[in-house]
Amino acid sequence: xxxxxxxxxxxxxxxxxPFAELGLKPDEYARIKEILNRRPTSxxxxxxSVMWSEHCSYKSSKVHLKQFGxxxxxxxxxxxxxxxxxxxxxxxxxxxxTFKIESHNHPSFIEPYQGAATGVGxxxxxxxxMGARPIAxxxxxxxxxxxxxxxxxxxxxxxxxxxGYGNCLGLPNIGGEITFDQTYLGNPLxxxxxxxxxxxxxxxLAKASGAGNLVVLFGAKTGGDGIGGVSVLASETFGASxxxxxxxxxxxxxxxxxxxxxxxxxxxxxxxxxxxxxLGGAGLSCATSELASGGSGGMxxxxxxxxxxxxxxxxxxxxxxxxxxxxxxxxxxxHIARFLEICAKWDVTVDVIGEVTDGDSLIITWHGEVIVDVxxxxxxxxxxxxNRPFAQPDYxxxxxxxxxxxxLPKTAAEIKAAMLTIASTPNLADKxxxxxxxxxYVQGNTILAQPEDAGMVRVDETTQLGVAISTDANANWSYxxxxxxxxxxxxxxxxxxxxxxxxxxxxxxxxxFGSPEDPGVMWQFAETVRGLADGCxxxxxxxxxxxxxxxxxxxxxxxxxxxxxxxxxxxxxxRTRTPMGIPAAGLDLYLLGETKNDLAGSEWAxxxxxxGGNSPIADLQREMKLIDFLLANNSIFKSAHDLSQxxxxxxxxxxxxxxxxxxxxxxxxxxxxxxxxxxxxxLIAIDPxxxxxxxxxxxxxxxxxxxxxxxxxxxxxxAELRTAHTETFPKLFG
Amino acid sequence: xxxxxVTFPGTLDDRDAARAVKYxxxxxxxxxxxxxxxxxxxxxxxxxxxxxGDYLRCGAISSFAPVMTEIIAQANKGMPVLGICNGFQxxxxxxxxxxxxxxxxxxxxxxxDQTLKIENTTSAWTTNFTKGQEIVIPLKNGEGSFQCDDExxxxxxxxxxxxxxxxxxxxxxxxxxxxxxxxxRGNVVGLMPHxxxxxxxxxxxxxxxxxxxxxxxxxxxxx
Numbered sequence: 004x005x006x007x008x009x010x011x012x013x014x015x016x017x018x019x020x021p022f023a024e025l026g027l028k029p030d031e032y033a034r035i036k037e038i039l040n041r042r043p044t045s046x047x048x049x050x051x052s053v054m055w056s057e058h059c060s061y062k063s064s065k066v067h068l069k070q071f072g073x074x075x076x077x078x079x080x081x082x083x084x085x086x087x088x089x090x091x092x093x094x095x096x097x098x099x100x101t102f103k104i105e106s107h108n109h110p111s112f113i114e115p116y117q118g119a120a121t122g123v124g125x126x127x128x129x130x131x132x133m134g135a136r137p138i139a140x141x142x143x144x145x146x147x148x149x150x151x152x153x154x155x156x157x158x159x160x161x162x163x164x165x166x167g168y169g170n171c172l173g174l175p176n177i178g179g180e181i182t183f184d185q186t187y188l189g190n191p192l193x194x195x196x197x198x199x200x201x202x203x204x205x206x207x208l209a210k211a212s213g214a215g216n217l218v219v220l221f222g223a224k225t226g227g228d229g230i231g232g233v234s235v236l237a238s239e240t241f242g243a244s245x246x247x248x249x250x251x252x253x254x255x256x257x258x259x260x261x262x263x264x265x266x267x268x269x270x271x272x273x274x275x276x277x278x279x280x281x282l283g284g285a286g287l288s289c290a291t292s293e294l295a296s297g298g299s300g301g302m303x304x305x306x307x308x309x310x311x312x313x314x315x316x317x318x319x320x321x322x323x324x325x326x327x328x329x330x331x332x333x334x335x336x337x338h339i340a341r342f343l344e345i346c347a348k349w350d351v352t353v354d355v356i357g358e359v360t361d362g363d364s365l366i367i368t369w370h371g372e373v374i375v376d377v378x379x380x381x382x383x384x385x386x387x388x389x390n391r392p393f394a395q396p397d398y399x400x401x402x403x404x405x406x407x408x409x410x411l412p413k414t415a416a417e418i419k420a421a422m423l424t425i426a427s428t429p430n431l432a433d434k435x436x437x438x439x440x441x442x443x444y445v446q447g448n449t450i451l452a453q454p455e456d457a458g459m460v461r462v463d464e465t466t467q468l469g470v471a472i473s474t475d476a477n478a479n480w481s482y483x484x485x486x487x488x489x490x491x492x493x494x495x496x497x498x499x500x501x502x503x504x505x506x507x508x509x510x511x512x513x514x515x516f517g518s519p520e521d522p523g524v525m526w527q528f529a530e531t532v533r534g535l536a537d538g539c540x541x542x543x544x545x546x547x548x549x550x551x552x553x554x555x556x557x558x559x560x561x562x563x564x565x566x567x568x569x570x571x572x573x574x575x576x577x578r579t580r581t582p583m584g585i586p587a588a589g590l591d592l593y594l595l596g597e598t599k600n601d602l603a604g605s606e607w608a609x610x611x612x613x614x615g616g617n618s619p620i621a622d623l624q625r626e627m628k629l630i631d632f633l634l635a636n637n638s639i640f641k642s643a644h645d646l647s648q649x650x651x652x653x654x655x656x657x658x659x660x661x662x663x664x665x666x667x668x669x670x671x672x673x674x675x676x677x678x679x680x681x682x683x684x685x686l687i688a689i690d691p692x693x694x695x696x697x698x699x700x701x702x703x704x705x706x707x708x709x710x711x712x713x714x715x716x717x718x719x720x721x722a723e724l725r726t727a728h729t730e731t732f733p734k735l736f737g
Numbered sequence: 738x739x740x741x742x743v744t745f746p747g748t749l750d751d752r753d754a755a756r757a758v759k760y761x762x763x764x765x766x767x768x769x770x771x772x773x774x775x776x777x778x779x780x781x782x783x784x785x786x787x788x789x790g791d792y793l794r795c796g797a798i799s800s801f802a803p804v805m806t807e808i809i810a811q812a813n814k815g816m817p818v819l820g821i822c823n824g825f826q827x828x829x830x831x832x833x834x835x836x837x838x839x840x841x842x843x844x845x846x847x848x849x850d851q852t853l854k855i856e857n858t859t860s861a862w863t864t865n866f867t868k869g870q871e872i873v874i875p876l877k878n879g880e881g882s883f884q885c886d887d888e889x890x891x892x893x894x895x896x897x898x899x900x901x902x903x904x905x906x907x908x909x910x911x912x913x914x915x916x917x918x919x920x921x922r923g924n925v926v927g928l929m930p931h932x933x934x935x936x937x938x939x940x941x942x943x944x945x946x947x948x949x950x951x952x953x954x955x956x957x958x959x960x
Contacts (some may be wrong), residue, residue: 447752
């Protein structure tokens with residue numbers, strides 16, 4: 004087949020085009036024709052199809068996500084808000100921190116190692132693109148039942164992929180979560196978070212301005228990986244002689260990315276770029292249209308100048324390729340020689356592929372013939388917007404009407420059995436089998452890492468300024484009440500930051516849901532966004548960006564609504580951080596906050612196959628009081644540990660096992676006090692003489708010391724507790 | 738005292754190694770893989786990482802870097818050289834040390850705080866330890882299993898060239914629990930665990946790694 008140029012598109016208006024196979028609806032195709040005043044060329048069709056996909060355009064979520072802007076609290080900390088590659092927050096002393104979380108769920112199910120690896124690679128490039136040095140990563144994960152055969156396939160692969168890529172980049176992995184539930188069996192969730200740091204004046208944006216400036220592509224060569232739906236076009240173009248089917252999962256090369264990071268940071272340090280964009284989803288289509296759209300609009304690209312790994316690629320495939328480890332920069336002609344020199348130093352492939360023009364069209368040529376001539380905003384920012392129908396699903400009233408009826412431990416034997424169950428159940432068991440595959444030490448600035456409540460890294464070695472990050476989600480609560488579930492996840496993430504001794508500053512999110520075409524799922528999503536926006540406004544924490552992942556659904560079974568909320572905090576002196584583990588004998592243990600009968604959505608209810616009831620109602624005023632108390636009195640806490648999944652039982656297990664220091668606990672209603680998951684609670688250890696300094700509602704529940712965890716009459720040796728806690732993962736996956 | 742820290746493409750722990758040198762009281766000098774110029778340093782550290790992405794074999798490509806030609810020449814004249822993790826792999830590939838590092842026996846990357854027993858306190862990098870001293874420093878690698886033939890192993894054991902051994906369960910399948918070795922002269926040391934990550938208890942499990950870096954200063958002063 005011959006090249007489909009703009010000229011030929013004008014003379015052959017009736018050519019049949021495979022828009023449906025590319026995922027475009029008939030009205031979307033009609034809209035493209037209307038924009039262009041002709042049929043699109045096959046290259047233009049390819050660009051619109053990927054850029055107007057749910058993943059790139061947020062067409063189903065946009066109408067809801069705008070609440071994050073409308074309800075945004077006033078914040079002096081926000082330097083760059085939603086819409087750029089990642090939000091940027093002022094953490095003081097001239098430092099800016101950027102952080103973001105993204106999903107790579109579907110690729111990780113198909114090909115766990117590469118799917119997870121390129122998820123890490125993509126989020127790291129988003130952070131690098133802002134001008135920042137990436138300083139840490141985190142990975143919240145969700146899987147089907149721990150003993151399911153497919154979990155044994157995907158979990159080890161995903162963990163190895165995250166480690167294989169992140170370790171090779173030299174980024175400490177400082178936290179994350181692993182939770183198992185039946186609904187994730189065909190839809191595991193792989194969310195990847197990265198945080199980076201820069202000076203205020205180093206912030207870079209995705210914009211192509213200044214006619215005559217050069218468009219430079221650098222990093223890996225472009226290959227045929229990650230092309231996905233565009234293979235429909237490819238096969239049309241090539242007929243029977245071309246490559247048959249392209250793999251749609253990308254393949255990562257962390258070594259190339261590591262070199263690209265160092266090369267880019269050297270380029271940034273010399274201030275050689277006007278704008279920059281990484282190539283991720285939708286590849287060059289996305290990078291060129293977003294850069295042009297972010298600038299004055301005009302750009303000319305000679306597509307035949309793109310360095311290729313596979314010379315048989317068609318122009319459509321080059322535009323769509325999601326080959327990893329590539330960046331696109333806008334460089335003033337006077338800086339290009341130095342730019343090329345730095346790339347040569349790092350052995351990074353680089354080519355000038357075009358220039359910024361003073362027009363308003365993105366024009367792409369292939370050996371001199373124009374194959375794309377589009378207004379870039381229509382590709383990048385003015386895609387379709389859907390107001391999809393949503394309605395409260397029938398299950399809500401049914402499950403909310405159910406009463407939780409689970410046996411609660413009373414006798415010493417029952418308490419001991421319950422503690423060992425909580426210690427060993429996959430959701431709460433020790434995750435060292437996973438986290439020991441991640442490098443947490445590299446860069447030498449890790450202050451806290453998993454299993455601590457928050458990850459913490461030092462930003463400045465002289466002043467000891469640091470940042471803390473926590474990601475949290477409680478899908479069980481979101482299932483019962485998505486509005487409250489979102490607020491509760493936000494509250495928990497913020498609390499985890501404060502427990503470690505840092506002040507919460509800003510929020511990112513990764514919203515994982517089923518199909519938006521199901522009104523019930525869409526309602527869960529709408530309620531989640533409403534809850535998160537209301538919660539952020541109430542707590543004064545701006546949302547800096549995020550990611551939506553829809554279609555996590557197999558047949559009629561959608562995943563539990565899983566909004567993963569990430570909170571970033573700042574700590575002036577990392578030496579004042581509070582660890583979770585009890586550090587010494589002879590301390591008093593206090594439980595901050597009030598315990599109610601909150602078993603709905605709890606781990607204990609889950610263990611008894613009960614999914615009903617009502618989630619707690621988030622009390623963010625109380626949460627903020629608790630956070631204020633934690634921050635004001637940080638110096639008296641010898642340790643502090645959040646209560647969340649598994650309640651006080653799980654918290655006591657983790658706090659005692661960390662440093663192998665036991666505790667003696669006295670409870671009046673042990674069953675409910677151990678297993679209820681009432682939010683806004685923290686376990687602290689203090690010197691007995693500091694008791695009077697506790698000015699927050701608190702209960703003294705025991706003292707530290709010994710080699711056992713004793714609860715009323717139930718004595719459990721730490722050795723036995725440790726065996727139960729640590730043997731689960733090696734038995735399942737080792 | 739000036740200690741060079743080499744950066745290959747894919748090196749990760751170069752800044753950590755430089756920090757450890759400074760903590761020990763010396764000046765860290767950055768050396769670039771492509772320059773056969775040691776800038777007059779008194780000793781050299783090859784830090785950890787995944788140089789050249791571990792392509793071919795770990796350390797294989799780096800061992801041919803221009804900077805290595807000069808390091809090999811100086812090492813053979815007695816200059817102290819410490820290879821940590823990937824640096825150890827480079828030293829083996831460059832034949833400054835015998836043996837090879839292969840995939841961990843459980844086939845996973847492993848990052849944990851590891852107890853070691855110091856066996857040799859006469860090398861350029863270990864004089865500030867006491868023989869038999871137990872230390873805890875991070876271990877983190879995917880290919881850390883030390884292997885060599887029986888004859889080499891006997892020679893290493895008989896000539897007190899085992900720098901340190903793992904205590905407890907073998908973390909990676911290394912022969913005779915070997916965590917590090919030295920050459921006959923005692924100036925070149927290869928170590929799988931990471932002393933540069935154990936110089937400050939704020940960011941590492943202990944400060945047990947620091948004596949590796951202070952030892953070399955003592956060795957250089959005494960020269």
